[in-house]
Amino acid sequence: MNRPAALEFDRVGKRFAFGETDVRALDDVSLAIAPGEFTAIVGRSGSGKSTLLNLAAGIDTPTSGEVRVDGRALSSLDDDALTTLRRDRVGVVYQFFHLLPGLDVRENVALPLLLGRARRADALARADALLAEVGLGPRARALPHTLSGGEMQRAAVARALVHEPALLLADEPTGNLDTRAAAQVIELLRDLGSRHGATVVMVTHSLEAAGAAARVMEMRDGRVVSDRANAGARPRA
Numbered sequence: 188m189n190r191p192a193a194l195e196f197d198r199v200g201k202r203f204a205f206g207e208t209d210v211r212a213l214d215d216v217s218l219a220i221a222p223g224e225f226t227a228i229v230g231r232s233g234s235g236k237s238t239l240l241n242l243a244a245g246i247d248t249p250t251s252g253e254v255r256v257d258g259r260a261l262s263s264l265d266d267d268a269l270t271t272l273r274r275d276r277v278g279v280v281y282q283f284f285h286l287l288p289g290l291d292v293r294e295n296v297a298l299p300l301l302l303g304r305a306r307r308a309d310a311l312a313r314a315d316a317l318l319a320e321v322g323l324g325p326r327a328r329a330l331p332h333t334l335s336g337g338e339m340q341r342a343a344v345a346r347a348l349v350h351e352p353a354l355l356l357a358d359e360p361t362g363n364l365d366t367r368a369a370a371q372v373i374e375l376l377r378d379l380g381s382r383h384g385a386t387v388v389m390v391t392h393s394l395e396a397a398g399a400a401a402r403v404m405e406m407r408d409g410r411v412v413s414d415r416a417n418a419g420a421r422p423r424a
């Protein structure tokens with residue numbers, strides 16, 4: 188049997204009630220992303236990109252259709268199973284980093300493991316290893332507010348990968364970064380994702396960021412209007 192898609196949308200719709208009208212945030216979207224693929228999702232503001240990622244992460248549920256992660260239909264999972272899947276199989280990187288201000292950088296990175304009941308010493312050792320990979324070894328004991336934006340985002344990438352997720356979802360991970368820091372974060376998502384065997388789906392407004400992906404999907408009005416291989420993308424490490 189073939190390996191199931193890392194992420195599959197089967198005629199997925201998402202509507203939000205909005206006063207008298209309702210918004211069709213996703214309109215009958217079908218897609219399949221293979222294990223290990225690095226995909227960028229582009230499209231105008233309001234086209235449904237974040238909605239798509241939230242459904243993929245199991246943070247939100249579709250109004251119609253089915254989302255599958257590793258071949259498992261999210262609708263078939265109860266709350267506990269969904270929480271476990273999200274905790275063990277999915278990593279998320281946001282535009283605004285979402286590091287906890289009271290924890291130092293390595294504790295932030297270790298957090299997904301600590302929530303999964305790993306031993307504290309093991310979790311912190313693993314966090315140190317990831318921080319070294321993203322070039323933040325020397326800042327491991329710093330508090331997040333003392334980091335630059337690019338450093339915060341690299342810490343957030345380390346946190347998203349610390350539990351070796353199969354699926355790494357990033358929503359405008361470079362939206363708050365200057366060009367150089369953005370390029371570093373994209374390289375990390377690309378190459379670290381590949382080294383750790385993660386499938387990466389990245390929403391971006393940046394053409395440069397999309398240019399690094401092997402596949403680019405464009406959304407408009409809740410639909411995927413183009414889906415193409417990116418011949419110009421360098422192969423991943």
Ligand SMILES: Nc1ncnc2c1ncn2[C@@H]1O[C@H](COP(=O)(O)OP(=O)(O)OP(=O)(O)O)[C@@H](O)[C@H]1O
Pocket residue numbers: 203204205210211212230231232233234235236237238239
């Ligand atoms: N919780 C919600 N309640 C009502 N409408 C929503 C909600 N979330 C999203 N929408 C609507 O769904 C549509 C898609 O929103 P979404 O956030 O997915 O867009 P996006 O492509 O991520 O945009 P941006 O690039 O601005 O982040 C928009 O019209 C938005 O207003």
Ligand SMILES: [Mg+2]
Pocket residue numbers: 236237238358
């Ligand atoms: Mg968005």
